[in-house]
Amino acid sequence: MNKEYDLNNFGINLSISLIGDLKVLRCEADLPTLFLFDENHSNLDNCIYKNILNALELIEKGNIFRVGVESLAGGKSWDSENQEYNEYYFDKKFDDQFVKKYKSQVTTFADELERKFKNLISGVECWGMMENITKDILAGKYSSAATHPFNIKRSQHFVRTMFERYNVNEGNLILNCGSNHNNHIEKWIESGEIDNIAGLRANYIRINTITV
Numbered sequence: 001m002n003k004e005y006d007l008n009n010f011g012i013n014l015s016i017s018l019i020g021d022l023k024v025l026r027c028e029a030d031l032p033t034l035f036l037f038d039e040n041h042s043n044l045d046n047c048i049y050k051n052i053l054n055a056l057e058l059i060e061k062g063n064i065f066r067v068g069v070e071s072l073a074g075g076k077s078w079d080s081e082n083q084e085y086n087e088y089y090f091d092k093k094f095d096d097q098f099v100k101k102y103k104s105q106v107t108t109f110a111d112e113l114e115r116k117f118k119n120l121i122s123g124v125e126c127w128g129m130m131e132n133i134t135k136d137i138l139a140g141k142y143s144s145a146a147t148h149p150f151n152i153k154r155s156q157h158f159v160r161t162m163f164e165r166y167n168v169n170e171g172n173l174i175l176n177c178g179s180n181h182n183n184h185i186e187k188w189i190e191s192g193e194i195d196n197i198a199g200l201r202a203n204y205i206r207i208n209t210i211t212v
Contacts, residue, residue, distance in 0.1 A: 003022075163200055
């Protein structure tokens with residue numbers, strides 16, 4: 001069931017009808033807002049299409065400038081050999097070809113929105129970090145991406161990538177990613193670390209449809 005939300009305090013004058021629970025993590029005047037969409041990887045069918053409907057509603061009424069998706073790669077280059085950000089490492093041109101083609105196993109959210117709003121969609125996944133994670137899992141060092149230390153770095157990468165080349169007057173943003181990543185982000189908002197990670201101060205609203 002949809003719920004009507006008044007987001008006037010976030011500069012959104014129209015009433016917003018959304019599926020799920022909305023949690024305000026920061027609300028200050030004259031800041032852009034990043035909407036954090038939970039994608040529950042253990043119960044995808046229960047959230048993907050609800051997230052799509054919520055995104056369409058916010059794009060129509062919420063002044064959305066960018067929609068970031070975990071299912072596509074984007075952001076600064078990560079040198080997987082030296083395990084650091086680097087725009088000039090030896091294999092960068094080779095890696096860039098993989099970055100352009102990278103897609104996760106679940107791209108439904110991005111695919112549906114791209115049909116109408118291709119220019120809004122941008123990838124936030126760090127391909128180089130995922131390469132490190134994949135190699136370590138295959139070597140038996142970790143059981144899954146969620147248990148790998150770079151999983152937290154990926155969450156930081158998502159936020160940084162959302163605000164790269166962004167001017168505060170351009171509008172609001174949506175980040176659709178795994179709920180564990182949004183758990184990390186919520187903790188950084190609570191601790192005050194988020195602004196250094198993002199590179200600017202912003203408002204944050206988290207939306208969870210899994211209980212609906």
